[in-house]
Amino acid sequence: MPPRKRILMSADKSTSWSYAEDLPAEDEVLLHARERSFELGVTPVGPGVGAVLTVLAAASKAQTAVEIGTGAGVSGVCLLRGLGPQAVLTTIDVDVEHLRAAREAFQEAGSPANRTRTISGRAGDVLPRLTDSAYDLVFVDADKPGIPGYVEQAVRLLKRGGLLIINDALDKDRVANPAARDSTTVVLRQVGKSIRDDDRLASAMLPTGDGLLVAVKK
Numbered sequence: 001m002p003p004r005k006r007i008l009m010s011a012d013k014s015t016s017w018s019y020a021e022d023l024p025a026e027d028e029v030l031l032h033a034r035e036r037s038f039e040l041g042v043t044p045v046g047p048g049v050g051a052v053l054t055v056l057a058a059a060s061k062a063q064t065a066v067e068i069g070t071g072a073g074v075s076g077v078c079l080l081r082g083l084g085p086q087a088v089l090t091t092i093d094v095d096v097e098h099l100r101a102a103r104e105a106f107q108e109a110g111s112p113a114n115r116t117r118t119i120s121g122r123a124g125d126v127l128p129r130l131t132d133s134a135y136d137l138v139f140v141d142a143d144k145p146g147i148p149g150y151v152e153q154a155v156r157l158l159k160r161g162g163l164l165i166i167n168d169a170l171d172k173d174r175v176a177n178p179a180a181r182d183s184t185t186v187v188l189r190q191v192g193k194s195i196r197d198d199d200r201l202a203s204a205m206l207p208t209g210d211g212l213l214v215a216v217k218k
């Protein structure tokens with residue numbers, strides 16, 4: 001039996017997935033940021049993705065990070081908690097209400113104002129203004145149709161050894177279902193394959209949350 005078949009026949013992982021998603025213990029700051037997210041109609045990263053973001057930010061020793069899709073700051077707080085004390089998070093959102101809520105979350109997390117640069121605008125307009133090869137980490141969590149363009153911008157922005165992280169990369173299990181052909185799923189399926197095949201990147205798909213695609217710029 002070819003190895004791929006054996007992988008497909010392995011046990012149902014949903015119990016372990018739910019366990020892993022519930023395992024991180026979130027404090028009042030994150031719970032409050034989640035509350036604000038729901039009030040604003042924003043879907044924040046789940047606790048599992050939040051924990052992975054903190055670990056990756058810390059493990060990479062990133063000093064400069066870009067976030068595309070600030071929301072009300074849940075993922076930003078998780079990134080800031082992994083980034084070093086001198087590191088700066090540049091976070092972009094098209095919605096000023098979301099940015100205001102995120103600034104409150106960063107303040108409640110005890111993050112000094114000079115550690116975050118919040119930029120209001122469409123990512124497609126803002127990213128081209130950021131400097132080449134100046135960032136250690138780029139996290140993408142915004143509009144799905146924009147992702148192919150954000151990936152190209154991220155590769156330009158990242159230093160060698162820098163990390164690209166894309167949230168919702170498995171699109172609620174739809175990417176894995178060949179019968180799912182809606183435009184968002186098709187974009188995410190193509191993004192996963194093009195990153196896998198991109199010689200500039202080494203990548204892995206983590207099943208955390210709705211899928212977290214991580215890649216390192218070689």
Ligand SMILES: C[S@@+](CC[C@H](N)C(=O)[O-])C[C@H]1O[C@@H](n2cnc3c(N)ncnc32)[C@H](O)[C@@H]1O
Pocket residue numbers: 037042043044045068069070071072073074075076092093094095098121122123124141142143146
């Ligand atoms: C899923 S939410 C981000 C949640 C956030 N990362 C968190 O975990 O708290 C997506 C965000 O992307 C923003 N957004 C949507 N399209 C955008 C665009 N073209 N440029 C910048 N931000 C955009 C939305 O306003 C929204 O706040």
